[in-house]
């Protein structure tokens with residue numbers, strides 16, 4: 170159904186010739202139309218544009234109901250007709266989306282409504298959770314997944330997704346680590362940009378795109394003790410070095426919107442944080458998209474103890490620059506009075522409304538309020554075979570092989586007559602759909618057991634399944650069932666043990682103090698180990714878990730995360746060797762929760778850990794080292810990374826450095842390796858990290874093949890923020906490490922000299938001696954040539 174909002178267009182474009190559906194309008198034209206509209210709006214209508222209505226019940230209700238009695242949508246439609254609603258969330262489906270726009274077209278100014286929904290890792294076709302997507306280290310595949318999510322979501326009437334979550338996460342106790350791309354600044358930025366490209370394309374007004382939202386601005390990943398909703402207290406340096414850069418990258422990549430978090434940052438809750446929005450986001454980064462609060466986070470300023478009542482909450486949030494209020498209604502209730510009392514200026518309101526209207530223009534909503542939505546289109550689009558196939562491929566790419574003793578994997582079915590699958594999570598459709606997979610359907614999902622049965626259908630292998638215990642695994646509930654599983658393990662040829670976390674302990678409001686396998690799952694695995702039958706542990710998890718016993722005693726461990734609609738077949742693809750695993754950990758796996766937070770990108774310290782030396786950083790009761798480091802993951806083949814070379818070991822500031830290695834597949838299977846480059850700035854007046862990921866490439870290499878892999882390090886990669894937050898490079902020594910995890914040992918050193926010819930705008934600090942040295946190098950280079 171294609172409609173053109175002609176009355177609005179006539180009003181708006183008296184002097185601009187606008188063709189219905191022509192979305193390539195200039196910025197100037199859009200701003201002029203906004204001016205015209207603002208002139209005609211009452212204050213009530215303006216404040217209405219800043220309201221996003223929503224009701225969490227709608228999120229979990231069927232997407233296409235016939236407006237059952239008590240449906241909050243009835244009230245919402247009424248308000249939309251009054252022209253006092255800017256946006257709505259959780260509503261989806263052609264019928265509802267069109268009802269909403271029809272109501273908007275009945276309002277005085279016919280301003281279309283922006284429809285938002287959390288499309289976090291797929292809409293109806295669920296891809297792996299974002300932490301799993303990140304583990305693929307495959308930017309193209311992640312972009313493609315977001316593209317599919319966008320096509321599906323837009324076909325159901327959604328314009329705007331609240332993703333990607335780009336909080337850097339270093340504490341696995343926090344349940345929301347599953348929603349992000351892990352612990353590393355660079356990986357989070359790259360993954361987020363890939364998702365933004367997939368969601369938005371180059372123009373999010375297109376009928377197969379949605380607007381993305383960078384969230385939660387900013388630092389939410391650092392909630393104290395991993396407790397969701399808790400406060401965050403981090404220095405401005407850490408904020409600017411670790412937590413802000415991914416958001417800045419998202420803004421540079423053209424993300425359409427930014428969501429403020431729930432949390433209090435350094436004493437000022439982010440939704441009311443003037444400095445964060447007006448100084449950093451708007452002034453320093455020149456962001457001109459939409460800033461939305463989190464769910465009721467405007468009203469939550471009261472809970473934070475910042476505002477005494479809703480009116481003050483609205484005042485703080487509006488003045489800080491939070492344009493749109495999600496769900497709570499403080500702006501519409503108190504905005505007019507605040508303006509009257511001079512506590513909020515009309516200009517402040519106008520600016521916020523302008524940001525909302527600009528977004529609607531950019532989405533093409535004025536030209537096509539009914540968008541491209543009809544039920545038939547959705548039916549043809551959702552969970553179509555190519556989407557499911559892409560989900561299967563990305564899931565397999567996301568799995569991380571942590572251990573594979575004596576190459577027990579892939580399972581060689583020639584040696585297996587009976588294969589036993591053990592564990593409730595192996596056949597639990599409900600646990601294929603996590604809290605952010607709202608539109609996922611159990612009937613679409615394929616479990617690990619189903620995937621394995623399907624894969625072995627026309628073979629001579631008999632597959633048996635034993636639940637042993639429920640997913641949380643209390644063996645005393647049904648000891649016979651538990652024992653039966655162990656007996657079956659003993660008499661079979663191979664066991665696939667599927668254990669881990671239920672989806673319920675991951676995500677929002679799901680913090681943990683204990684990262685061990687829950688209940689008697691470890692006891693189950695120990696029983697299987699005692700049976701002497703070879704086995705693989707397939708972990709389903711939303712976060713790093715503490716699995717030291719498995720690392721010591723399980724022959725093979727495959728981390729499969731919560732892997733979405735097609736996770737089951739993907740597990741079979743990897744277990745039986747149709748796909749060679751290539752995932753790498755996006756977060757460190759600690760040995761125990763006591764080590765947390767544990768991440769590789771630590772500051773240099775004066776006494777780093779040295780085995781056997783008492784006066785170095787260590788624990789008395791545990792190793793200080795991680796169980797599995799960031800970037801780690803095995804393959805069924807083996808690779809060697811050799812011959813690390815730099816195009817120059819004397820580098821003038823402003824020049825880039827080319828780094829090359831040879832990657833060889835030395836095993837007996839084709840495979841993909843993620844070659845990772847880490848950089849260490851040996852000494853600087855603001856101390857640097859032991860190493861930082863600066864580049865990576867996922868490369869397919871055939872058996873016996875050798876490929877040259879090149880990276881370019883720019884001045885920016887060598888830089889850091891000085892005391893005035895300017896990007897600076899300091900002359901001196903840098904060490905480049907290249908390898909296949911953050912433990913990479915292969916290294917080369919180069920020396921950076923200051924230069925008069927730095928043309929990158931990066932500030933170069935240097936002593937007179939260093940400058941003189943630089944001239945000497947220049948001179949000697951010139952003499953050589």
Ligand code: BGC
Nearest residue numbers: 258287331384431463464677
């Ligand atoms: C979450 C956001 C989410 C919003 C809307 C909040 O509780 O923190 O990440 O986008 O709800 O569902």
